[in-house]
Amino acid sequence: MSVGLQRLREEPEVIRKGALDKGEDATLVDAALALDARRRVLLGEADARKAERNTVSRQIGEAIKGGAAAGGPEVAALRAASVAAGERISALDVEIGRVDAELEDALLRIPNPADPDVPVGDADSNVTVRTWGELLPRLQPVAGEVGADASTATWERRPHWDVAERLRIFELERGAKIAGSGFPVYRGAGAGLQRALIDFFLTVHIRENGFTEIWPPAVVNAASARGTGQIPDKEDQMYVATRDELYLVPTAEVPVTNLHRDEIFEADELPVRYAAYSPCFRREAGAAGKDTRGILRVHQFDKVEMVLFEKPDASAEALEWMVGRAEDLLRRLGLAYRVLLMATRDMGFVQAKKYDLEVWAPGVERWLEVSSCSNFRDYQARRMAIRHRSAPGARPELVHTLNGSGLALPRVVAAILETYQDPDGSVRVPGPLQASLGTDVLRPPA
C-alpha cells in the first residue's frame, strides 16, 4: 500500500500533514520526492541509451543483410557502440533498481492521509457517533420481587464463560488439548449458534443488501498477503505453512480483495460488493495476557466480511452504508451497541476513515469490538493495481476499496450469552436464530 507518486508531487503538504496527524514520520515525504526526482533523471538517460542500442542493433542487422561481412570493420564499429551503450545501461539499471527500492520503501512508510472529517488525535479523540439499545447493568433487580430487600432482590449477570460452562456449549480446555490455547471448540448448541449466526449474517447480506457471496480459500500465497499489506507489516500476526509458502488468512479481506488484483473493471461493473464467510487465524503475538478468559481473543474465530470495490466518488457514501448494514445485524439480534468514529492515531496506517462497532456485554460490563469498517480510498488499490474505467475506452484509474466485518462471531456470542441470560442459567435465543437452532431458549442440562 502506498500513497500515489503523482499526488505526492502535486500536494506534498497534504501528505505531510496526514503523516503527522497519524503520528508518523513526515520527513519521508521529502525523502520520497528527492528519490523520485533522481529516479526520473536516471530513467531519462537509461531510456535514451536503450533507444540508442536498439537503433545500432537494427543497423547491424541491416548492414549484414546488405552484404557487409559479419566480422568486417563496419559491423565491428557498430558492435562496439552497442556494447558501450549496453555497459552504460547495465550501470544505470543497477542504480535505478537501488533508487526504486529506496523509493518504494519510503512510500510504504508514508501513511494514507485521513479524510478531512476524521478527528485528529489518539483514542481519547474517538467520537461516539451513536448508541443503540439498553445498556443492561450487571446487577439487576429480580422480576416479581419488588417488595424484597434491595441487597437480595438482585441477581448478578455472569460473564459469558460462566454462562457457557453451565450450558456446556464451549470446550475450551479440550480445544487447548487438541490444538492449543485460544482454539475454542464449540459443542452442541454452541456449535449450532456459530452456524446459525454465519447463516443469518450471510443471508441478510445476500438477499437484502445485494452482496454477492464468496467462499474463499482459508490460505493465500505470498503475493496476496503482500497485496493487502499483511506482509511485511503484519507478518508476525499470521500463521504460515512454510513448506508450501501459504499463509492462513487472518480475515476474508485478504483473499476476497485479492480476487481483483491486477484487474481493470469496465465502466458499468462497479460497484462490486462481496460478502464472505471465512475462519480467521491470528497469532495475536504481543497480546499475551489480554482477554485470556472466554472467547474474547482467540487464535481462530469465524467472521463474515464485507468487501467493496467502488468508484472513487462513491466510496464515502458506501462506507456509511456499510456501517449501517453491520448495525442492522446487531439491532435484529437485539444487542446494544455504539458506533465510534476513530481518530487519526487510533485508526491505523492504511485507513482513510474507520468506524468501529462495539457491542455491550453486561456480564463483564465492557464494550466489545465486533466490527471495524474502513474506507481505504485508493491506497490498497494502488498496491494491488485494481483499476476501473470511468467510461468505455477511458484511461484506467484506481478504484476505492472498503471492507468491514459483518460481523465477527465470538464477541457477538459473548454478548448474546450475557444479554439474554436468565437467573436460572438459561439463555433466550434471539429471534433471527430461533428457526436455525430449533428452539427459543437454551437450558442447562439437568
Add this chain to the structure above:
RNA sequence: GGAGAGGUCGCCUAGAGGCCUAGGGCGCCGCACUGGAAAUGCGGUAUGGGGCAACCCAUCGAGGGUUCGAAUCCCUCCCUCUCCGCCA
C-alpha cells in the same frame, strides 16, 4: 505424485535470432455508404513509465542467462490442459 502438451494484444491465432516497430481473424469504437439498418470500405482499438510535445522506454506466464540484438536459444519457477496413480 508420474508422463506428455501448452501459456503471445479483450478473445482466437501466426511467429522458430535482425523483414516483430508482434501479423491476421473476431469483438469493440469512429467515419463513409443508407430513409434507418445489415453487408461493405477506411481508420482506430493493451498496460505501465518518461517527456510541453514530436516521440522514447519497458512488458509475448514470472525471474535469471547467452548475444551487438531474444516472443524466438539456455536455466529455474508458476499456472493451464490431457492421461495415469492416490483420494474426501
